[in-house]
Amino acid sequence: MILFIQENTPLLNEAVSSKKTLSIYSLIADGGVGGQLIIALLFILLIVALYIYFERFFAILAASKIDENFMNQIKSDVSDGNLAAANALCKSKNTPTARLIGKGISRIGKPLDDINTAIETAGKLEVYQLEKNVSVLATIAGAAPMIGFLGTVIGMIVAIHEIANAGGQIDIKLLSDGLYTAMTTTVAGLIVGIIAYITYNHLVVRTDKVVYQMEAKSVEFLDLLNDPA
Secondary structure, eight states: OHHHHHHHHHHHHHHHTTTTOHHHHHHHHHHHHHHHHHHHHHHHHHHHHHHHHHHHHHHHHTTTOTTTHHHHHHHHHHTTTTTHHHHHHHHSOOOHHHHHHHHHHBBBBBHHHHHHHHEEEEEEHHHHTOOOOOHHHHHHHHHHHHHHHHHHHHHHHHHHHHHHHHHTTHHHHHHHHHHHHHHHHHHHHHHHHHHHHHHHHHHHHHHHHHHHHHHHHHHHHHHHHHOOO
């Protein structure tokens, strides 16, 4: 009995060494044309999502920067009646907050309600610019998993079709393309959806902080007009 085990040990080692190792490329390649097309579509969506995220992230980051002495200088210039200097300062700062204050300064001399309305209108335009293309991330976050599940359905259809054509002789190799398509597209869709969802929410939080900053500075400016001293 001992000799029997020893003689077959190399065979066992050979069997273990002959096992295929999984890789992302092989999973995609074994998924068939349908699975490869869906994976390619999901990859494109991932590239779009990452591009929008980084483009908006740096734009929002730049919009959130403001000089700590900005409002102090504005208060000083407005109090001294030097509106030209205050307006020039706002134009020199390429931030949403500075543009809102500049809009308010350009309306000084008109009723306070008109100034407030002008600032609110300008604020809506600034928020729209901050949120540009962010909704695309939300769309990708919802669409990517559904596209992955579409691949799952296609893979199962392929697997069932192979079973039907096998004449009752079920061979797992015949089902491999359909099963690979079903599994890989689902995983890819979920990964892209999760990335898009996280990046979308991060941008929303960063945008809300900028909007809060704009509102706070606008209120501070309006308070200044109510009590210039």
